[in-house]
Amino acid sequence: MTSTAPPQAPRPHTFRTVFPVLGLCWLAVFFDGMDVNIYGAVMPHMLDDPGLGLTPATAGTIGSWTTFGMLIGALAAGNLTDWLGRRPLLVTSVVLFSAGSALCAAAGSPALFGGGRFLAGLGLGGLMPLCLAMVMEFAPPRRVALTTGLLMTSYHAGGMTATALGLTVAPSAGWRWVFWAGVLPALIAVPLLLKFLPESPGVLFARGQGERAAAVSDRFGLPRPTPVEAPAAGAKGRFDAVLALFRPGTRWATPLLWLASFCGLLLVYGVSTWLPQLMRASGYGLTSSVSFLLVINAGGIVGMLIAGRTADRFGAVKVAAIWFVLTAAGALLLKSHLPLGVTYAVVALTGIWLFSAQVMVYAATNSVYGSAERAAGLGWVTGVGRTGAVLGPWLGGAVMTAGNESLGFTAFALAGVIGAVAIALVPLASRIGTRGTARGPQARMDNAV
Template identity: 85%
Template sequence: MNRSPAAPRPPHTFRTVFPVLALCWLAVFFDGMDVNIYGAVMPHMLDDPGLGLTPSTAGTIGSWTTFGMLIGALTAGNLTDWLGRRMMLVSSVTLFSIGSAICALAGGIGLFGTGRFVAGLGLGGLMPLCLAMVMEFAPPRRAALTTGLLMTSYHAGGMAATGLGLSLAPAAGWRWVFWAGVLPAVVAVPLLLTLLPESPGVLLARGLRERADAVADRYGLPRPTAVAAPAAGAKGRLAAVQGLFRPEARWATPLLWLASFCGLLLVYGVSTWLPQMMRASGYGLSSSVSFLLVINVGGIVGLLIAGRTADRFGPVRISAIWFVLTAAGALLLRSHLPLGVTYAVVAVTGVWLFSAQVMVYAAANTVYRDSERAAGLGWVTGIGRTGAVVGPWLIGTLAGNGNESWGFTTFALAGLLGAVAIVLVPLARRAGRSGSSASAPLTAAAPADA
C-alpha cells in the first residue's frame, strides 16, 4: 500500500503532546493514589483487631502488591502489539480498581492480600505503558522534562491518598479509603477510551499504515518507519527483548535494572512504611501520616527540577546525584529531630528520592532504540519491581523485630548502590560499542550518547 501524502501538521511542541500527557497524567495520578493508600491507612488497619494485621504480615502484603506489579510490568509490554497501548492502559486501570474493591470488602488478611496482588497486576502494567506513550509523543529534546511532568501525577496521587487517610479513615474507617480507589474505573477509563490516541509505532506494527500516519500528522510527530515500529507477533516480542542485549546495551541493561531495583526499593519502601516508621520513632499518629503528604510534595518539586536539569546535564548525572542526596536524607531521619526540622528533612528527601528513580527511566530512553523503547522500559520497571517487592518485605521484617530505625539505613544503602549503578551506564555503553567495533571494524559507528 502506498503511503498517504504528508498533510500539513502542527509543530512538534509541548502543545501538541499535551492531550497525551494530560491523559497519562490522570492515569498515573490514580496509580500513585492506589499505591500510597495502603501506607496511608496502615496505622488504622494495625489498630483494627478484626482484621488481624501485624507489622510482619503488613510487610508481606506490601510485597504481594509489588510482586503483582512485577508480573504486570513484564506482561504488559508483551501484550501491547495484540491489544494496543490504549487498551492495555484501560485494562490496567480497570484491574487495579477491581483490586481496591476487593480490599474494601475483605474480612481477613487473606482476601485483602489477594486484592492488593490484583491491584498490583494493573499498577505494574500502567507505568511503563504511560512512560512509553509520553516519550513517543514528546519533543526529542524535552523527553526528561516531559517524563518528570508525567511523574508529578504519581505524587499528586500520593497526596490525595494521604488526604483520604487523614480525613476519611478516622471518620468512616479504612475500608472507605479503598472504596475511593474504585474511582479510576469510573473517571479515567471512559476518558482513555474516547480521547487517548494509539501509538503510531504500534499501529504500524499491526499493519495499519494509514491510521499510523494520521495519528503522527495530527500530533506533529515524524511518520513511523519500520525501524521505529516494534515488530508484531511472538518473534517481534523476542526480537525486542534480544535488542536489549545488543553490543551497545548488553552491559548497560543490567546496570539500569540494578538502578531501578534500588530506586523502586526506596519508592515503595517509603510509600508503604514511612508513616509507621515515623510513628515508631516517637511521632504522633497524625504527624506520622502527614509525613507521607510532605514527602510527596517534595517529590513533585523534585521532578520539576530534575526534568529541566536532566535535559541540560543528562539524566544519568542527575539521577546519580539525586540518589546520593537521598541516602543523606535517609540517614538524617534516623535521628529524632524536632518536629519542624523533621518535616523539612522529609520534604527535601522527597525532592531527591522519587526523581532519582524517574531519571533512571529517562536514562533508559537514551540507551534503547525506538523499536525497543516499550520492551526496554517494561523490563527496567519490571526487574526493578523486585526492589519494590523486597523493600516493603524487608522493612516489615525489621519492624516485626522492633528495628524500624534500621529501615532508614537500608534506604541509605539503596541510594548509594543506585548511584553507583546509574553512573556506570555510559561507561558500559562505550565499552559495548568498543567491543562491537573491534569485532566488526567495517560497520558504521553508533551514534553518540544522548
C-alpha cells in the first residue's frame, strides 16, 4: 500500500490545478441539470397531450418516482464509490440517465414513462455526490465552497437549456424530441470522462495502487494520500465509513445535515417540477409560466457564484442558513399575483437563494467529515435528502389536484425555514459531540461557521 513512486517536485496546489476535474464534472452535472429540468419544462405540453393520458396527480407521482430513483442512486454511489472507483460509477450514472431519457421519449403510457424517469433517477442520484466528492478532493482547501459553487452553475445552465428546449422544440416538434435530447450525455460526456477524468488518489491508495495514487496526486498538486486519509477497502471499510458519520463530533451534526438536505431538495425538485404549472394556475400565460423556469435557473447560476465566494469568507453554514430564510421570503412573495415584471424579478432573486442554499449544505459537509468518510457522508446527505426530493414533486401534484396553488408556495416557504434552523444548529451539534474528545472535527467545523 505504501507509495513507491520516485520523489519529484510536487506541483503547486492552486485553484488552477482543479480545472481539468472541475471542467469534466461540470459537463456531467450540466447534463444532470438538463435531464432533471426537462420534465418540468415540458409538463404543460405533456398534460395537454391526450395520447399520453397524463393527469396532474399522475405527473406528481412520476416526479416522485424520479426522485425515489435518485435516492437509491445517491445512497448506492456514496457507499460503492470507494470500492468500485469514482470514475466507473460516474460513467455508469451518465449512461443510466441517458437510457432513461430514451425510454421516456419512446413511452406510450404514463407507466412506461414513469419507468424511464425512475431509471434516469438512478443515474441522476449517483452522479451528484460523485462529482461533489471529486471536486472537493481536488480543490484547494480554502477554495472548496467556491469550487462547489462553480460546479453547480452547470446544473442551472443545464436547467436553462432544458427550458429553452421546452420553449422552442416542444411546441413545434413535440415533447418527445426534448427527451431524445437527453440521450446526448451518453454520446458526448461518456467518452470524455473515460479518457480524461482521473481516479481519486484516496480510492487508488485504498485499493493498493500506491504508485498510481502518488502519480495522480503529484500531477494535480495534491498531498499524497496516507492510510489515515484513505477510505478503508472492502465491505468492512464501507460499513466503517457509515459508522463514522455517528462518531463523536458528527453524531448530532449528521441528522441535522440530513434534515437541511431534505428541506433543500424538497425545494429544488418541488420548484423545478411544478413552478411553470403553479404560475400558470396563478393566471400567467403558458409561455411566461415556462419562462419562469428559465429565469429561476439563471438566478441559480448567479447565486452559486455569490454563495461560493461568500462561504469561503464567512463559512458555508452561515450562508446556507441565510439563503434558506431568503428562499422562504421569496416563496411567500410568489403567492401574490404581482405585475409580470415584478414577478420575474422575484423569481430571479428566489433562484439566487434557493439552489445555492442546498449546495452550501453540501459544502458544509467538507468541514464536518474527514477525508476517509467524505464520500460516504456526501452520499448519505444527498441520499437521505432525496426523500425531500421525492416529497416535493408529489406535494406539488397534490396541491394542483386540490386547486390551491398558494398552499404550494406556503409549503415551500416552511421548508426554507426548517432548513435554515437545521443547518444553523450544525456548529452547536458539533461542539456538543466533541466535548471530551479530540478537537479535529471541531477544528474543521470552526472553519465552516
